[in-house]
Amino acid sequence: MGPSPDVAQTLLEGTARDQVFQRELVALIPHLRAFARTLTGDATQADDLAQDAMIKAWDARASFQLGTNMKAWTFMILRNQFYSDKRRSWRSTQLDQEAAERTLVAVDDPGAPLALDELRLAMSMLPSEQREALILVGAGGFAYEEAADICGCAVGTVKSRVSRARKALQGILETGAYDRDGRGAGDAMRSILADAERLSAVR
Amino acid sequence: MDERRKGTAPLDEARLRQRAIGVKLRQMFDDVVNEPVPDEFLEILRKADGKNGEG
Known part of the structure; x- marks a missing residue:
């Protein structure tokens, strides 16, 4: 199961632990945004998704072992969120249609x-x-x-x-x-x- | 490094195309990674942090 975690980090508790966790999480935000953008294909939806995933990760911080791969862990949270959102809006194809049209409009920008x-x-x-x-x-x-x-x-x-x-x-x-x-x-x-x-x- | 197309064997051409797609794919991803993070993200995190309190 991956490399063994940094021993010093596993000993952290309480506020100190939260601070380390938060610093790492903040550093991952740009990557979460990029992954969300490729999943949704829409910048606004992507940022909503990335924010949801970020909060989910923060709320679940106690279950994360510091020193292990936080990027993979947060990407997994984001991906699960994406598919559960998708299932929920299964019938609202209207939204998907609008997103697709926005994407096409963006693509037709001659300056891009x-x-x-x-x-x-x-x-x-x-x-x-x-x-x-x-x-x-x-x-x-x-x-x-x-x-x-x-x-x-x-x-x-x-x-x-x-x-x-x-x-x-x-x-x-x-x-x-x-x-x-x-x-x-x-x-x-x-x-x-x-x-x-x-x-x-x-x- | 400088492996230019010489014989243009079909396999080389296919590999070249795949590599080009790979380069662009990374660029597409990195473009977003390099965007400034909207303030909203940090605000939301700060709010969530405050909710849990410190004492």
Whole structure:
């Protein structure tokens, strides 16, 4: 079960412990926001979700062992919150529709950087379990084992989801199989390749 | 580091594309990570902290 916790931290109690916990939690807020953004695809919903997860984590702080992986723990809380919210609003598809329209409007902003919008849109077309697996491993910096813990599934399942997500994403980007008019197939992949090359040249 | 496309074997091309997608994916995520955190977050946390009291 992961690396053994820092002994000094496990001895902390009361206010001192809360302070250490809170400092670590605050440092994780940007990451929680980013993960929530990829799950919901909507900035406002994402911040609501990230705030809920942050408070849940704070309320449950006594059950967290200091010195263990708080990032994975909070991501798991956020993910559970996301799916329970989704279940609750199962019938209010109206909301989903509105969020989708907002996303599309944002994507149609001509000033926005092209490749990222195409990627965002393509990501939103993936099944959520593939999307979350790819984000955790491909962008969140988690090992397959940690991602499996967060998603509550087997390591092999995460691996296959990540691999399917990568293939699907490439397929969508290459064929331009997303909802956007006036753009030829393959343009998205071209701009992503060009952008990635430019980025790695800068480094 | 500098492994340029030479033979353009299909496998290399596929790998190149996957790597490009990976780079953009991280960029997409890091863009949000690097955004300033809205004050609301800290306010909510402060309120929750106060609720539990210190004594």
